[in-house]
Amino acid sequence: MFPSATAMVWTGEGHAHEAVAVPGVRLSPGDVLVEVELATVCGSDVHTVLGHRSAPTPLILGHEQVGRVIALGQGGAKTTDGHRVSLGERIVWSVSVPCGRCVRCRRGLGQKCINLQRYGHERMRRGWELSGGFATHTHVLAGTPMVAVPDDIPATVLAPASCATATVAAAIEAAAEITALDGAVVVVTGAGMLGLTATAMATEAGAHVVVSDPVDERRETAFAFGAEAVTDPRIAPDAPGGLSTAIARAGGRGTSCTVGLDMSGAPAAVRTLLSTVDVGGVVVLVRSLTPHTDLPLDPDQLVRRLLTVRGVHDYAPRHLEQAAKFLVTASSRYPFAEQVARILPLAQVDEALALAASGVGPRVAVSPRM
Numbered sequence: 001m002f003p004s005a006t007a008m009v010w011t012g013e014g015h016a017h018e019a020v021a022v023p024g025v026r027l028s029p030g031d032v033l034v035e036v037e038l039a040t041v042c043g044s045d046v047h048t049v050l051g052h053r054s055a056p057t058p059l060i061l062g063h064e065q066v067g068r069v070i071a072l073g074q075g076g077a078k079t080t081d082g083h084r085v086s087l088g089e090r091i092v093w094s095v096s097v098p099c100g101r102c103v104r105c106r107r108g109l110g111q112k113c114i115n116l117q118r119y120g121h122e123r124m125r126r127g128w129e130l131s132g133g134f135a136t137h138t139h140v141l142a143g144t145p146m147v148a149v150p151d152d153i154p155a156t157v158l159a160p161a162s163c164a165t166a167t168v169a170a171a172i173e174a175a176a177e178i179t180a181l182d183g184a185v186v187v188v189t190g191a192g193m194l195g196l197t198a199t200a201m202a203t204e205a206g207a208h209v210v211v212s213d214p215v216d217e218r219r220e221t222a223f224a225f226g227a228e229a230v231t232d233p234r235i236a237p238d239a240p241g242g243l244s245t246a247i248a249r250a251g252g253r254g255t256s257c258t259v260g261l262d263m264s265g266a267p268a269a270v271r272t273l274l275s276t277v278d279v280g281g282v283v284v285l286v287r288s289l290t291p292h293t294d295l296p297l298d299p300d301q302l303v304r305r306l307l308t309v310r311g312v313h314d315y316a317p318r319h320l321e322q323a324a325k326f327l328v329t330a331s332s333r334y335p336f337a338e339q340v341a342r343i344l345p346l347a348q349v350d351e352a353l354a355l356a357a358s359g360v361g362p363r364v365a366v367s368p369r370m
Helices: 043-049 155-162 164-176 193-204 216-224 243-249 267-276 299-304 317-330 346-357
Strands: 005-009 018-022 032-040 064-072 090-093 137-140 146-148 185-189 208-212 229-231 257-262 277-286 308-312 340-345 363-367
Touching: 005 346, 032 090, 032 155, 043 346, 064 137, 064 155, 090 155, 090 317, 146 317, 155 164, 155 317, 155 340, 155 363, 164 193, 164 257, 164 277, 164 308, 164 317, 185 193, 185 243, 185 267, 193 208, 193 216, 193 257, 193 317, 208 243, 216 229, 229 243, 243 267, 257 267, 267 277, 340 346, 346 363
Parallel strands: 185 208, 185 257, 208 229, 257 277, 277 308, 340 363
Antiparallel strands: 005 018, 032 064, 032 137, 032 363, 064 090, 090 146
């Protein structure tokens, strides 16, 4: 390629990213080379650089991005709906590359494939140097679920599709398989990108949504995404302004909800949801960030209240399709574009990660075009 592709490579905790030139890419049949337009910083990127989760190095982080196809391997490639990808097309692609052959893939659990490869999570290696979103280009491997997206939707809206939005689509489906969302009271704990997206998706499904988050700004933002009531989890549930009041304001029966969606990973939030859902209710846990945490789960209550607890980690190709479609149709109704507050040049990825780590405000993104 001329000029050479550039990747921002992370070599380990405490080290700044290094710009590495990748002068050429060999595309295998079915591969796609994408010029990255914008990549948002996900919480897992931050957890990696802070040493909160292990990762192989050297590593190109980033797995939430949107870009344009500039080269195709022999035979071309297709999107998840069978559309043949063309040069210049704008796409989003899955965080995961399943093998399609193992026992988990055959069960429809490709996101937990035994031979799984993940963008932004794999050690940089010969033949797949451009394996993450924090680069000018990404080498999208054959078998990666891809979805074409329109040119007129802002990149700030579309980039999170391949992680946050698709994961929430999977969580909404997990809840809807147990109970209808139309008319249900749904409590969402955590109002970051995941929680706000869940609020909007549940609202679109006809639910009455209550959002719980300790940050004033996030609670206020939740109203713009469809929340009917909000609460601060630091307030006792039965105190004025607590969760019980919020549920009643949203039309709940008594102090119970039908669905609980935890997008925070906080043990206290999970405990609250387990005690709040009504008989026949469901609690969906998304990407819990507190491994090895003991949570009380009373089997007697689980049985007597007919409760369902489901876990969601990543998603299936259909959820990426749903995510992209949702963002395209809902971007005019909800302020998704405003949830990416700062866009920095690709070379300033360390500053972007530091801003994201501060936990203040919406998401941060990097762009090779600046």
